[in-house]
Amino acid sequence: xxxxxxxxxxxxxxxxxxxxxxxxxxxxxxxxxxxxxxxxxxxxxxxxxxxxxxxxxxxxxxxxxxxxxxxxxxxxxxxxxxxxxxxxxxxxxxxxxxxxxxxxxxxxxxxxxxxxxxxxxxxxxxxxxxxxxxxxxxxxxxxxxxxxxxxxxxxxxxxxxxxxxxxxxxxxxxxxxxxxxxxxxxxxxxxxxxxxxxxxxxxxxxxxxxxxxxxxxxxxxxxxxxxxxxxxxxxxxxxxxxxxxxxxxxxxxxxxxxxxxxxxxxxxxxxxxxxxxxxxxxxxxxxxxxxxxxxxxxxxxxxxxxxxxxxxxxxxxxxxxxxxxxxxxxxxxxxxxxxxxxxxxxxxxxxxxxxxxxxxxxxxxxxxxxxxxxxxxxxxxxxxxxxxxxxxxxxxxxxxxxxxxx
Numbered sequence: 097x098x099x100x101x102x103x104x105x106x107x108x109x110x111x112x113x114x115x116x117x118x119x120x121x122x123x124x125x126x127x128x129x130x131x132x133x134x135x136x137x138x139x140x141x142x143x144x145x146x147x148x149x150x151x152x153x154x155x156x157x158x159x160x161x162x163x164x165x166x167x168x169x170x171x172x173x174x175x176x177x178x179x180x181x182x183x184x185x186x187x188x189x190x191x192x193x194x195x196x197x198x199x200x201x202x203x204x205x206x207x208x209x210x211x212x213x214x215x216x217x218x219x220x221x222x223x224x225x226x227x228x229x230x231x232x233x234x235x236x237x238x239x240x241x242x243x244x245x246x247x248x249x250x251x252x253x254x255x256x257x258x259x260x261x262x263x264x265x266x267x268x269x270x271x272x273x274x275x276x277x278x279x280x281x282x283x284x285x286x287x288x289x290x291x292x293x294x295x296x297x298x299x300x301x302x303x304x305x306x307x308x309x310x311x312x313x314x315x316x317x318x319x320x321x322x323x324x325x326x327x328x329x330x331x332x333x334x335x336x337x338x339x340x341x342x343x344x345x346x347x348x349x350x351x352x353x354x355x356x357x358x359x360x361x362x363x364x365x366x367x368x369x370x371x372x373x374x375x376x377x378x379x380x381x382x383x384x385x386x387x388x389x390x391x392x393x394x395x396x397x398x399x400x401x402x403x404x405x406x407x408x409x410x411x412x413x414x415x416x417x418x419x420x421x422x423x424x425x426x427x428x429x430x431x432x433x434x435x436x437x438x439x440x441x442x443x444x445x446x447x448x449x450x451x452x453x454x455x456x457x458x459x460x461x462x463x464x465x466x467x468x469x470x471x472x473x474x475x476x477x478x479x480x481x482x483x484x485x486x487x488x489x490x491x492x493x494x495x496x497x498x499x500x501x502x
Contacts (some may be wrong), residue, residue, distance in 0.1 A: 232264050235486045237307045237332035239266040243295060245314020245339070246411035247383060249276020252313075252404070255475040256482070263483065268308075270295050272319065275409055283371035283379040285412035288420075292319045299327040307332035309486060310430075312339045314443070314468070315411065318348045321420055325427040334430050335485055337478070338437040338468055341451045344422040348415075351447065361391045361441045369410055380410035395439050395465060396472035404469075432457035433485050435470070435478070442468040459488070 232238045240260055242253045250269035260267045273291050274282035285291050302308070310331045312320035317339025324331050340348045352362060365387040368378040383391065385405055393401045422428070434457045436448045452460050461481050466474040 243316040395467035400472040
């Protein structure tokens with residue numbers, strides 16, 4: 097609304113540009129340019145100074161803003177006021193970046209982002225992405241619970257939370273013990289149950305009839321597996337994103353230790369923390385900040401890498417060592433889906449494929465061009481997969497039995 101309030105009269109709106117000093121050049125003789133931005137009006141006449149504390153001008157500005165908003169709501173032709181460069185719009189077919197289209201309409205600017213466009217990450221607004229097939233009434237659960245990976249926190253899901261809520265879903269992002277803004281010291285975490293307590297406490301408080309779609313990223317895969325074993329009746333579906341999807345009796349360390357030594361950036365980036373002294377086992381694993389981008393964010397925007405570099409915390413060591421007890425009647429009764437990330441340097445695609453072969457989920461999806469953090473590098477494509485998974489219908493047990501035999 098701040099930009100709209102600079103409009104002082106209806107006729108002048110297409111030819112005005114906001115002046116941060118409150119000065120405006122008025123001229124009726126200056127021709128409009130063909131720019132795709134607001135036309136700059138040059139004038140040889142003297143400048144007039146307008147103050148927004150003038151009640152008449154203030155009322156005119158409010159009236160102009162109201163008309164613009166009403167035209168947009170009614171689907172009418174919108175006025176070419178300057179839009180934020182952080183918004184992204186595709187160019188019309190047959191037009192160049194700096195020209196209008198065949199009808200002389202102004203072409204909106206492309207994003208200033210340097211990240212390449214991809215078919216798997218379309219540049220669309222949330223309301224254009226989803227809910228095109230109708231309401232969400234048919235889904236078994238419209239409630240997503242997001243669990244971060246080792247070193248991350250609930251903060252890493254900020255794009256996903258916004259997209260899901262915009263599409264009508266309920267969302268909760270969990271800060272595991274010693275992660276994100278959780279106050280506990282990472283070095284004091286001695287078991288997986290202690291580490292995932294915020295998640296298990298959340299599921300325990302859910303109403304008996306309520307189910308959630310549980311999402312785990314990275315080491316969060318082991319964390320949601322632990323929760324699925326305890327609360328299988330409260331989990332509608334489980335989604336593993338570039339995550340440790342374990343089998344019974346396996347630990348996360350077992351997964352990481354099988355990765356190729358000469359190509360494993362994770363091992364190179366690890367810095368062990370010995371809070372109890374060098375003669376005792378490590379208490380946590382930190383990551384070399386100079387290797388974060390290459391390891392976790394090699395396809396992610398720079399601003400998200402900056403956010404992570406000041407937000408990530410050490411990973412508790414004891415939970416990584418812990419072997420899980422995963423039974424068919426509990427963990428095995430929850431429908432599992434896996435999302436692979438093809439440009440992942442932390443858990444390479446080969447390691448992800450080994451996990452899906454060892455314990456085949458119901459479906460495997462692949463995010464092309466995604467690094468280890470697709471909520472940063474491919475947020476919209478990831479969002480589309482979340483919605484698709486939420487709408488996968490329940491399959492009868494007899495059909496699943498036949499499918500598993502093939």
